[in-house]
Amino acid sequence: MMGHSLFMILIPCLLLNSILVSSSSGEKNSESDGGELLILTVASDNTDGLSRYLRSASVNGLEGKVLGLGEEWKGGDMNHPGGAYKINLLKDELAQYKDRKDLILKHLKKMKAKAVFGAESFCWPDPELADKYPSSEGYKFLNSGSFIGYADILYQIVSNEVVKDTDDDQRYYTKIYLNEDLRSKFGMVLDHAAKLFQNLNGNVADVELRFEEDGYPFLHNVEHNTQPLLVHGNGPSKIVLNGMGNYLPMAWNQVDQSPRVLIGVYIEGATPFLTEFFEKLTKLKYPKDKLSLHVYNGNKYHDVEVNEFVQNHKKEYENIEVIKSSDGIKIWAAKNKGLRATLDNGIDYYFNLDSDAHLDNPLTLKTLIKQNRPIIAPMLLRPYKAWSNFWGALSSEGFYARSSDYMNIVQNERKGVWNVPYISSAYLVNANVLKEYGEEISYIHKLLDPDMAFCSNAREAGIFMYVDNLEVFGHLINVDDFVHTNTEKYNEIWEIMNNPYDWELRYLHEKLFEKTLMKRTLHLQHLVLMYTISPFFSKRYAKEFIAVMEENGQWSDGSSNDKRLDSGYEAVPTRDIHMNQVNYEKEWLYLLKTYVMPLQQKVFIGYFNDPPRALMSFIVRYKPDEQPSLKPHHDSSTYTINIALNDEYEGGGCRFIRYDCSVVQNPIGWMTMHPGRLTHYHEGLETTKGTRYIMITFVDP
The missing domain is CATH 2.60.120.620 (q2cbj1_9rhob like domain)
Structure with missing residues (x-):
């Protein structure tokens, strides 16, 4: 007997735990009886978000197929209505399965549906259609970011009308759902209580992370008292999704050799305790013949000390390049030079180290490299304060906002490697990121300061940034109120x-x-x-x-x-x-x-x-x-x-x-x-x- 097929269609999101419990048409109560499940998603580029989604599927014993990968995106600007290109990709893929019988997930059976779409609080992209939706409790409006159904039904849905690649996919599915005859024909229902799909946009306050007795995290919808099985970071909620991803399965690989690293040492202004900063830099337990230093001194107050450091240690490192205060180069330009030097010299990692970052742990660099992340920072705090070198969330204007778990992280109540939207002072960048994205990753973005510009560019490119608090790495110096004119030296x-x-x-x-x-x-x-x-x-x-x-x-x-x-x-x-x-x-x-x-x-x-x-x-x-x-x-x-x-x-x-x-x-x-x-x-x-x-x-x- 030919295996049956069920399809779950996902725009990159997170599978939270194993949800695929199926039964054959002949044995209604069987937990699993052969069959075939195919999970589809659409992505043009191999981004961190896609990798995270595929990892979450793999952890749950599932395989996902990516449609459109490596191909030109034809769905228009995703900041505006569009994206029907996804419908056409799905139509082509589903054609080969349209005549096959299907299995039904346990959750799908309970909903008495043939196709279940996620639901949200916004009627997008046509707010004027809100009154045409059937009465319901919970999330009222269709969201096309994630849905599940029989192969033949989904094929009929995506083949109902011919669409252009630049048409809006959510408008397409909404039109079908609001047609009572088609809704009944296709057995379409919305997941109003987020039993399967949790859409975050506009509903972040409805969910929270909870922990099992063994410490394993799960997502709980407090509004509907449900445990969503998949979370979708639609719209501006992608940053929140990144934060939630910290608690879900993540890969960790050990690097067996010491790669070459360029350390960008940046002294923008007068900095107290610079002597100790340099001492800790030299004490990093890492082969110095694999380290190059790119030293920027932006304040003549430190001319003598920087020169002494370079003269005393220049023979220890692979190379030391110095930008003097008299060169008149701005900090953003100096940092861009560090990025370019990393690429031009075939170096494996770029380590940004500002003079306010004291690395008390000599194993910091090795530890960060072992984490094998695209961009990762050691968590550093100003002693006795909650001021750190990362932000847990962003405001709508793109500036600082405190995430719900920020204090848990900085107080080491929760330890891990956290996906965050902003880092500063000390962070490691895998050179593969620079090779792949080139000039997109730089310290220039509108009128933002260098670190904010760098992080904004990384976010726009879909590159994840992490902060590690599994160990104590060091601390931050307060340079804001340093008065260096009381005396000449002390x-x-x-x-x-x-x-x-x-x-x-x-x-x-x-x-x-x-x-x-x-x-x-x-x-x-x-x-x-x-x-x-x-x-x-x-x-x-x-x-x-x-x-x-x-x-x-x-x-x-x-x-x-x-x-x-x-x-x-x-x-x-x-x-x-x-x-x-x-x-x-x-x-x-x-x-x-x-x-x-x-x-x-x-x-x-x-x-x-x-x-x-x-x-x-x-x-x-x-x-x-x-x-x-x-x-x-x-x-x-x-x-x-x-x-x-x-x-x-x-x-x-x-x-x-x-x-x-x-x-x-x-x-x-x-x-x-x-x-x-x-x-x-x-x-x-x-x-x-x-x-x-x-x-x-x-x-x-």
Whole structure:
């Protein structure tokens, strides 16, 4: 007996799970009894969307046939009514099956139909026909993006009239459906409750992803309490479909060899912590003879550092090309040069790496290549924030919109490789994309900024972009408010609030969190909390802080006459520079609250003042030929912190007179904390050689 044929006609979409349960005409209750199922779709180009659709069919044990692949599209502009070319392709294909008996899917049998079309909320392309539709509950209007039926019935439907390739296919099927006689003849019904077909356009709010107990996702229509078996991203909902595709079966292949990669290093503006950026770049675990660097420096502030990096590492890489700030090239042009260099040199991958992207994970590049995606980004966040290098969705104007699962992804509640409409800062591009699409993939699109232009071009070409959060890859630097004019070289000192994570790594003592803030224990205590010594600043902070002050040079003269004070008089004068003289008062107060206050509350139990106040915060300089010591005095504070900034001197220290106890030769970056007024009368011991620098703050005067 000849096998029977059932056809499902799909415009690229997603098969969500196995839906093809059939029975023969002779055994109505049989789950499967021979027969043949053919799934057809229409596509002219082999796009990512088509590949995803075919993968989803394969996962469900199905085979799909693509009509028109590699042929010229004759259906007109799909942004407007048209597309009847699909009808003519289907007619030719169905002709060979029109005389064969058919099997019926279980779902199709329940609908008592011979042909089922998807339904939607819009009457397209002829809104004036809305009143002619039969009364129904649910989605009322026909959508021709997906339908299913017997081969002979579908052949009769597509052969009912002769159509031009540029006619509108949905208008064609709608005309048949609205004809009561033809609707009855062909047994046409619409899937009003989305039991089979879910059309997303206008109905995104009706669906949500849910998860089985084993974690397997499925699509649920909350409006009709159904579980659609196929989802169609029609109209502007294609981006939403891309997001849903993240949860459906995706291929993953391992690359067995190390391909050649061009890393485009782009420094558009002044960027804090660029030293660490370069260090992490050099630490990527990837054969350097397979890496070429395309370095763009758009700001002369970084000229020296970029040149030093190139000179120190040029022999390690396959090639390093540099675009200098003096070349006057715009960032979009530099990035286009990177794309072209990838193609011209036969390189396998292009890796865009902006200077705000810190790759803390040295395996980042290898991991991204293994994912084998056309365009993929490692998920990067600004520390302690939800600001990332990807968007989960787009607004109707093509700008940022938060997807329903964005926070789940950035908070790592859901991990995976996600299809997204926009990426930036760091992303890997397979050179095959550049070869296939050529000038279509560039950093120019209308007046958009380079990354938005690149992503817009990729979306229009139908190329999927992904972001990977399966591992922690690194983080983003905040470059928006970086002021690089406070000093010649050490402006990161001011980044304590804009980039606290990187500031802490560079400037706080490595044992501070280990021994104090994290474990909540103190390193050393003397004489019943007379004073406490704790590691605080790194040696780098101390060195740069001194350099900033010496560059400023506004040291007081050490006399009691001090115009910086409201009273104009200092009872216990030192040679010093106040924090407000170097525009650092706001940052220092933040430092007191964030790092000093937790220590204080462990030392002086029961004393709470949040935030701590400080009218006097200053760096002191002691020199034998300038001011070698300081007379006995009480501090005008509730408690005082004294931080050692160097050790290139002899003598010096602080003596607590009442207790006849001295603190001398504190390690660089270590802090002494002691009570201020009344109990801790003290003096500064004489510095006999060299220059001694200390940082003093009178807290809560």
